[in-house]
Amino acid sequence: MAGHGRPHGSRARIVDVSEHAPGVYKVRISFDNGKEVEIIAKIEGDTLITPFGAYHVPSLASRIFMESSERAAYKPEAWLVRIEGEHIVANLPVRVIEVLTKPGEKVSRGQVVLLVETMKIVSEIRSPCNGIVKHVAAEGSTLDKDSRIATIECL
Numbered sequence: 001m002a003g004h005g006r007p008h009g010s011r012a013r014i015v016d017v018s019e020h021a022p023g024v025y026k027v028r029i030s031f032d033n034g035k036e037v038e039i040i041a042k043i044e045g046d047t048l049i050t051p052f053g054a055y056h057v058p059s060l061a062s063r064i065f066m067e068s069s070e071r072a073a074y075k076p077e078a079w080l081v082r083i084e085g086e087h088i089v090a091n092l093p094v095r096v097i098e099v100l101t102k103p104g105e106k107v108s109r110g111q112v113v114l115l116v117e118t119m120k121i122v123s124e125i126r127s128p129c130n131g132i133v134k135h136v137a138a139e140g141s142t143l144d145k146d147s148r149i150a151t152i153e154c155l
Contacts, residue, residue, distance in 0.1 A: 013029065013030050013031075013032075014027060014028070014029055015028045015029065015030045015036065016028040016091075017080075017091065017092060018091075019092070019093075019145065020040060023042060023043055024040060024041070024042050025040070025041050025042075025043075025119075026038060026039075026040055026041075027039050027040075027041050027050075039051055043119055043120070048119075080092060080094075080116075080118065080123055081125060081149060083128050086134065086151050086152055086153055086154065087148045087149075087150070087151050088113075088125060088128070088148070088149045088150045088151070088152070089146060089147065089148055089149065090116075090118075090143050090144070090145060090146065090147050090149050091145065091146075092118045092119070092145055093118065093142065093143065093144055093145055094116040094117065094118045094142070094143050094147075094149070095116065095117045095118070095140075095141070095142045095143075096114055096115075096116055096137045096138065096139050096140060096141045096142075096143065096149075097114075097115040097116060097117050097122055097139070098114060098115040098139060099113075099114045099136055099137070099138070099139045100112050100113060100114055100115070101113045101114070101133045101136055101150075102133065102136065103133050103134060103135060103136065104132065104133065105132070105133045106130075106131070106132055106133075107127040107130070107131060107132070107133055107152065108127065108130050109126075109127055109128065109129050109130050110126050110127065111126060111127045112124045112125070112126055113125050113126060113127050113133065113136060113150050113152070114136060114137065114139075114149070114150065116143075116149065125149055125150065127152050128152065128154075129152060129154035129155070130154065130155050131152040131153050131154040131155050132152070132153045132155065133150065133151070133152055134151040134152065134153050135148065135150060135151040136149075136150045136151075137149050137150065
């Protein structure tokens with residue numbers, strides 16, 4: 001992205017993703033130099049097409065997972081989910097791949113609660129706190145944007 005406002009060596013972080021049209025997404029990116037840009041991205045097969053080039057989605061996903069595994073404390077990926085009180089809510093349509101907890105079960109902060117897929121990327125959804133699972137979406141279900149994925153009662 002050099003030449004498009006990203007200094008050489010600067011790191012970028014996805015801040016927000018919203019569906020602009022079917023299969024087309026508006027992506028807001030923040031750079032460590034404080035600059036933010038908004039781009040339009042399109043998914044075709046396993047390729048993400050942006051004004052800066054095309055990217056192989058599975059390769060991008062592995063980079064995202066490497067960076068997130070290095071974090072000391074769990075912070076939900078703002079582009080995928082948000083926390084609203086006790087609820088973990090989808091920012092994009094998702095499909096529940098695997099449920100790893102059940103209602104009534106105690107969970108630890110950062111523990112994987114379930115796996116979801118969106119834009120051909122499988123992501124871990126983690127508990128934002130030590131607590132008790134009150135609700136978790138059904139395995140195999142497809143959830144719309146703004147749907148509740150799970151509810152954790154923090155202790």
